[in-house]
Amino acid sequence: MLARGTFRLALGICSIAVLLHLYTALFSAEGGISGFLVGLVLLSCLPCAVAAALATRRRLELPALGFAAASPIADLYMHYSVFIAPNRSTAALGLLFMPVWNLLAVGPAGAVLLWLAHRLLAGRLSAP
16 A cells, blocks of 8 residues: 555645646736636646545545646646747647646546556566
8 A cells, every 4th residue: 555645745746736837827928817817727727636636535646646747747848838949829729728638638648657657566576
């Protein structure tokens, strides 16, 4: 059984992701705070809420950690490709679609990959 440290690590990663979204909304976005911007921040934080909810279940701590780790990595890449090195005029559209991708593809893929890696490594370490 995994330690409760896994739960805390997942929540810590989620907190960092929320801070990234708040930074993007408050300091990187042009214009003032609007209803659209608030909605975008809430939508962007939804994968973090899903990962935190998964982390509260004892048997789902490890997949939650994978979900929580994969989503901010994708968000950091999107932040980089929109604000630091945009290479096309439609790069900002990624900010709209990334939360949905995180919920439907990136987060679940991170959960499955971490779970599989844990199963493979646990099997190899326990083999005689």
